Amino acid sequence: MSDTKIKTMEEFASVSGLSRPTVSKYFFDASSVRKSTRAKIEEALERYDYTPNMYAVNQNRRLTxxxxxxxxxxxxxxxxxxxxxxxxxxxxxxxxxxxxxxxxxxxxxxxxxxxxxxxxxxxxxxxxxxxxxxxxxxxxxxxxxxxxxxxxxxxxxxxxxxxLDNDQSIGAIVRYLCESGEPPCFFEGRSAPNPNVRSKLRAYKKTMQDLGHEAHIVYADGEGWDFEAIGYQAGIKALRERAFSSNTVLCGNDRLAVGFLAAAYEEGLRVGRGDGCALRVAGHDDHPFSRFTCPPLTTVSQDxxxxxxxxxxxxxxxxxxxxxxxxxxxxxxxxxxxxxxxxx
Incomplete structure (x- = not known):
């Protein structure tokens, strides 16, 4: 054991190469930290002269x-x-x-x-x-x-x-869209940060394959969380380039769909299920505003x-x-x- 006397938990955490909260958790309950972290603390205890003030440890835990x-x-x-x-x-x-x-x-x-x-x-x-x-x-x-x-x-x-179980939710809306009209294309942000995007894309591809349809994905370029603007700008571009192989578009989230609805309006395309409608559009999440879009948005609701x-x-x-x-x-x-x- 080193002759160095450690007086405070902050000092012990420093020489251990760990944060004070991690060390505090160990002294309160050693099983509450990872095995590798526990080994590191116990190795430091063998090297340094330190005894924690357990009353202070317990008080700190109760205070917050x-x-x-x-x-x-x-x-x-x-x-x-x-x-x-x-x-x-x-x-x-x-x-x-x-x-x-x-x-x-x-x-x-x-x-x-x-x-x-x-x-x-x-x-x-x-x-x-x-x-x-x-x-x-x-x-x-x-x-x-x-x-x-x-x-x-x-x-x-x-x-x-x-x-949310994205496999179930995307599967449900893709099946509905296929049963009620043309199979949907999937419209999603290329650089969307949320990891749900990957699981939604995977579920869309699998469901389309299970139903015997070819998956068709149109990516919306754009960075950040301004999904309405991304959906609008990328939607205008995709519609003008006739990028969609179907008259049904499933958007990765409702905010993207809000922008896409504006793009369809700008291009003179009527959205809906009735006669004279050129496109069907659906979203995902049941965003609080989705019931008030024009027309109101078909989507999947999260609990x-x-x-x-x-x-x-x-x-x-x-x-x-x-x-x-x-x-x-x-x-x-x-x-x-x-x-x-x-x-x-």
């Missing part, structure tokens, strides 16, 4: 009832609605929720994680940006703070994920309440002082509900 809620874009009513529901459920469970929005900016997401970590939260509910996220920063945060991801799944991060409730349930279950931090990541996927309106 803060739960962080991180969403990628709070200006989007979709995320505003689910964040509002999660916030209410956290309040009802006796916690103090704090909502952070990354506004589509990777640097701001990292800053939000740092700000939240400084608050010593009891836990966090995270909807990361996805492809644009700093994976190292997210991984480090989830190592230090009990976390559950929702909507945006990044493999192996956090203790669980809660979201906000169920996703929010399960997310909070998973997270608060981690706060039981008598339970170990789980090593198996729990995934809960809810089915979407087909919502048929006038657009398709």
């Amino acid at each position: 009832r803060t739960v962080g809620i991180l969403v990628p874009f709070l200006a989007d009513p979709f995320f505003a609605e689910i964040a509002r529901t999660i916030e209410r459920l956290c309040h009802n469970a006796g916690f103090r929720p704090i909502v952070f929005s990354s506004h589509g900016e990777p640097e701001l997401e990292v800053d939000n994680l740092k700000s939240l970590l400084a608050m010593k939260p009891a836990g966090a509910l995270l909807a990361p940006l996805g492809r644009l996220s700093d994976q190292e920063a997210l991984s480090s945060f989830c190592d230090d703070v009990p976390s559950v991801l929702f909507d945006s799944n990044i493999e192996n991060l956090g203790e669980g994920f809660v979201g 906000f309440d169920a996703i929010a409730a399960r997310s909070v349930e998973l997270l608060t279950g981690l706060f039981d002082d008598h339970s170990e931090r789980p090593t198996d990541r729990k995934t809960t996927l809810f089915h979407g509900r087909l919502v048929i309106r006038a657009s398709a």
Whole structure:
């Protein structure tokens, strides 16, 4: 053992090469940290003269009832609605929720994680940006703070994920569109950051193949979260170039569909199911505005309440002082509900 006397947990964390919250979690419950992290701490304990103040450890754990809620874009009513529901459920469970929005900016997401970590939260509910996220920063945060991801799944991060079963939801709307008219083309952002895009594309291709149809994907160029503008500009270009092989277009999300509806109007194309209609258009998510588009948008509805409730349930279950931090990541996927309106 080294002759160096370590007086504080901050000093011990520094010489261990770990963060203070991680070290604190180890002393409260060694099983709550990863095996490799535990080995690193125990190796440092053999090298340095340090005994933690367990009363302080327990006091620090009890002091915080803060739960962080991180969403990628709070200006989007979709995320505003689910964040509002999660916030209410956290309040009802006796916690103090704090909502952070990354506004589509990777640097701001990292800053939000740092700000939240400084608050010593009891836990966090995270909807990361996805492809644009700093994976190292997210991984480090989830190592230090009990976390559950929702909507945006990044493999192996956090203790669980809660979201929509895209295989089921995309499968349902593709089958409906094929049964009620021409098989749909899929219209999706080429650079969309959300990892749901990949699973939706995969589900679309599989369902079309299962039904004996050829998949046809038209990509919308554009960066960022201004999906309406991307859908409008790319929609105008695709319509003028006759890029769609069908008169039915399934958009990757409702916000993209809103822009595409505007593009169809600009090109003088009537959207709907009736006589004289040139296009059928559908979306995905049942965005709060989708029922008020012209015409109202056929889509797939997500169960906000169920996703929010399960997310909070998973997270608060981690706060039981008598339970170990789980090593198996729990995934809960809810089915979407087909919502048929006038657009398709």
